[in-house]
Amino acid sequence: MKSQKGVTLIELLVSLVITSLIIAGVYQIFINQAKNYEIQEQLAEAQNSVRAGMEIMAADLRMAGYDKEGGGSTVSVTNPVSGSSNIIRVEWERDDNTIESVEYFLSGRQLQRNVYLNGVLDSQQVVLDQVSGLNFAYKMSGPRFVKVDLTLAVENRDLSTSVSFRNVK
Numbered sequence: 001m002k003s004q005k006g007v008t009l010i011e012l013l014v015s016l017v018i019t020s021l022i023i024a025g026v027y028q029i030f031i032n033q034a035k036n037y038e039i040q041e042q043l044a045e046a047q048n049s050v051r052a053g054m055e056i057m058a059a060d061l062r063m064a065g066y067d068k069e070g071g072g073s074t075v076s077v078t079n080p081v082s083g084s085s086n087i088i089r090v091e092w093e094r095d096d097n098t099i100e101s102v103e104y105f106l107s108g109r110q111l112q113r114n115v116y117l118n119g120v121l122d123s124q125q126v127v128l129d130q131v132s133g134l135n136f137a138y139k140m141s142g143p144r145f146v147k148v149d150l151t152l153a154v155e156n157r158d159l160s161t162s163v164s165f166r167n168v169k
Helices: 009-062
Strands: 081-083 087-095 098-107 110-117 120-128 131-141 144-154 157-164
Touching: 009 087, 009 098, 009 110, 009 120, 009 144, 009 157, 081 131, 081 144, 098 131, 110 131
Parallel strands: none
Antiparallel strands: 081 087, 087 098, 098 110, 110 120, 131 144, 144 157
């Protein structure tokens, strides 16, 4: 008898089923990795947003009491830092006749930044969304503020920094 070469229909079907299972498994792994990557990407974006918001706030706070001309202007900063545990307002001399004030507080779950020029509201901005907590802890030397520790809570994560008011006299 002659031996026949080739593959039977049943062998072909079994190999197709096994190959399909392997491809389905690889596809499922790929989908899971893509979802994990997307979640990590969103987390990194959220953390970067929080850091950027914190840097904007810290930069404004460092300006408290700044006198552009070093005296001799038509305006003067009378209250460089004011606030409570959940709101802060700092002011500085923007130019020879303008006092700029910036106020930070939570409005719902949004970190709000209001800018005032000579006491008049100039702009309102949302710095961050989904903020669950904002806290200011002040350090004083006599009657003046010298430092603030600020904590920002977003998505169960706290970010803290300290800002010294180097221009406050």
